[in-house]
Amino acid sequence: MSRFLGIDWQLIADNHEILLGGLQYSLTLTASSMAVGIVLGCLLALARLSSITPLRLFAAGYVNLFRSIPLVLVIFWFYFLLPFFGFKLGPDKSVFITFAIFEAAYYCEIIRAGIQSISKGQVGAAQALGLTYAQSMRYIILPQALRNMLPLLLTQTVVLFQDTSLVTIIGIKDFMGANVVVASNNGALKEMYTFAALAYFCVCFPLSMLLKKLHKRIAVIR
Amino acid sequence: MIEINKVSKWYGDFQVLTDCSTSVAKGEVVVVCGPSGSGKSTLIKCVNGLEPFQSGSISVEGTSVGDAKTDLPKLRAKVGMVFQNFELFPHLSITENLCLAQEKVLGRSHAEAMEKGLKLLDRVGLKAQAAKFPGQLSGGQQQRVAIARALAMDPIAMLFDEPTSALDPEMVNEVLDVMVQLAKEGMTMMCVTHEMGFARKVANRVIFMDRGAIVEDAAKDDFFGQPRSERAQTFLSKILHH
Ligand SMILES: Nc1ncnc2c1ncn2[C@@H]1O[C@H](COP(=O)(O)OP(=O)(O)OP(=O)(O)O)[C@@H](O)[C@H]1O
Numbered sequence: 457m458s459r460f461l462g463i464d465w466q467l468i469a470d471n472h473e474i475l476l477g478g479l480q481y482s483l484t485l486t487a488s489s490m491a492v493g494i495v496l497g498c499l500l501a502l503a504r505l506s507s508i509t510p511l512r513l514f515a516a517g518y519v520n521l522f523r524s525i526p527l528v529l530v531i532f533w534f535y536f537l538l539p540f541f542g543f544k545l546g547p548d549k550s551v552f553i554t555f556a557i558f559e560a561a562y563y564c565e566i567i568r569a570g571i572q573s574i575s576k577g578q579v580g581a582a583q584a585l586g587l588t589y590a591q592s593m594r595y596i597i598l599p600q601a602l603r604n605m606l607p608l609l610l611t612q613t614v615v616l617f618q619d620t621s622l623v624t625i626i627g628i629k630d631f632m633g634a635n636v637v638v639a640s641n642n643g644a645l646k647e648m649y650t651f652a653a654l655a656y657f658c659v660c661f662p663l664s665m666l667l668k669k670l671h672k673r674i675a676v677i678r
Numbered sequence: 679m680i681e682i683n684k685v686s687k688w689y690g691d692f693q694v695l696t697d698c699s700t701s702v703a704k705g706e707v708v709v710v711c712g713p714s715g716s717g718k719s720t721l722i723k724c725v726n727g728l729e730p731f732q733s734g735s736i737s738v739e740g741t742s743v744g745d746a747k748t749d750l751p752k753l754r755a756k757v758g759m760v761f762q763n764f765e766l767f768p769h770l771s772i773t774e775n776l777c778l779a780q781e782k783v784l785g786r787s788h789a790e791a792m793e794k795g796l797k798l799l800d801r802v803g804l805k806a807q808a809a810k811f812p813g814q815l816s817g818g819q820q821q822r823v824a825i826a827r828a829l830a831m832d833p834i835a836m837l838f839d840e841p842t843s844a845l846d847p848e849m850v851n852e853v854l855d856v857m858v859q860l861a862k863e864g865m866t867m868m869c870v871t872h873e874m875g876f877a878r879k880v881a882n883r884v885i886f887m888d889r890g891a892i893v894e895d896a897a898k899d900d901f902f903g904q905p906r907s908e909r910a911q912t913f914l915s916k917i918l919h920h
């Protein structure tokens with residue numbers, strides 16, 4: 457009776473604590489890396505659009521670097537190699553930093569496109585009122601850019617949420633990691649991996665659809 | 679108050695402004711007209727340093743605009759500007775549009791800024807719209823808010839770049855009325871516009887530009903009576919017969 461979709465739901469219920477704990481870990485990691493990633497992404501986007509050449513080159517280098525290497529490698533790098541340089545961060549901190557700086561590269565490109573989509577006239581109007589460059593960015597350009605790009609930023613965050621499952625490979629009990637533990641403790645690989653897939657799908661698919669609709673709506677309003 | 683002296687500007691090889699010289703005295707209203715692409719917007723944007731220029735000089739109340747040492751934001755805060763496309767900030771409410779620069783640039787308290795903003799909003803006849811967002815207003819209303827926003831900074835002069843040319847015909851007058859009122863109160867104004875009725879009513883001088891140069895710079899009555907240049911005559915007869 458407790459079997460449905462080929463999954464033993466009694467097993468899930470029995471292990472709900474560890475699974476929920478894992479889910480909470482995944483969500484927290486996603487939310488905190490998103491927050492820091494978007495702030496870093498804003499700074500990088502401003503640097504990429506800056507008239508100061510070294511700043512622009514640095515930001516371009518940063519973005520191109522992180523968009524060209526696999527995320528797993530960055531996770532390994534921070535987790536296994538940093539201790540050799542004297543930074544002992546532990547798994548939780550090291551994956552948080554990894555995701556924040558890795559995702560910043562992707563957020564940066566979205567925010568940059570957002571800034572560039574604001575008309576030059578808005579910048580002119582802000583400057584004509586006496587706002588400095590920094591003030592025009594802070595009060596006029598960035599708020600509009602972020603608002604217009606919100607659906608894309610959140611879509612990127614859905615991808616980030618899926619990517620956080622990679623932390624399982626360094627032994628963290630995120631949602632995926634919790635499934636792995638339950639699976640091996642109960643010899644229920646097939647069941648638990650099906651359940652995990654189902655759970656990720658049920659969270660991510662509706663969210664993506666919703667965001668797609670929102671993006672279209674915002675494009676229409678503009 | 680505004681002195682423009684032999685200003686030239688290039689976009690790459692293309693010369694947009696050629697040796698433009700003129701001045702606007704305190705309390706004077708100067709209308710700038712000319713065919714599309716003649717450099718009117720570029721010239722007026724040079725006055726508050728929104729566009730850089732390569733040679734010549736512009737000074738506003740003695741402050742040189744082209745000087746690298748000049749604090750441009752500070753200078754711009756003293757010169758109001760109104761744009762063809764209004765350029766209200768769409769993510770801010772009308773009152774926020776009016777208050778932002780007063781608070782961030784002039785350092786006024788929110789209460790002070792609000793009081794000033796609402797007074798000006800009332801003056802342009804839009805007090806009832808204070809809580810709305812720009813997108814909820816008509817073009818004419820938006821432009822009046824834009825004028826109020828510029829006035830809130832207590833500018834020493836106002837620059838207008840075709841303030842009515844993006845408006846539906848029935849909204850042109852509500853904006854012109856505000857501008858006429860302003861002119862009558864003695865505001866120093868430099869207006870790019872093709873509204874010759876406005877020029878006739880309040881302008882002291884009319885400047886005619888063609889291909890980046892100031893071709894004619896004459897007292898209003900001389901300009902409408904008998905422009906010296908043939909190009910100004912042709913241009914006038916074209917827009918007056920429309
Ligand atoms: N960023 C730019 N790069 C190159 N050329 C430009 C640029 N901006 C303007 N121009 C050119 O400079 C010339 C003058 O432009 P400007 O906008 O000052 O003309 P205008 O007299 O205001 O015309 P309009 O009545 O259409 O507003 C035009 O030929 C225009 O194509």
Ligand SMILES: [Mg+2]
Nearest residue numbers: 718719720840
């Ligand atoms: Mg123009």
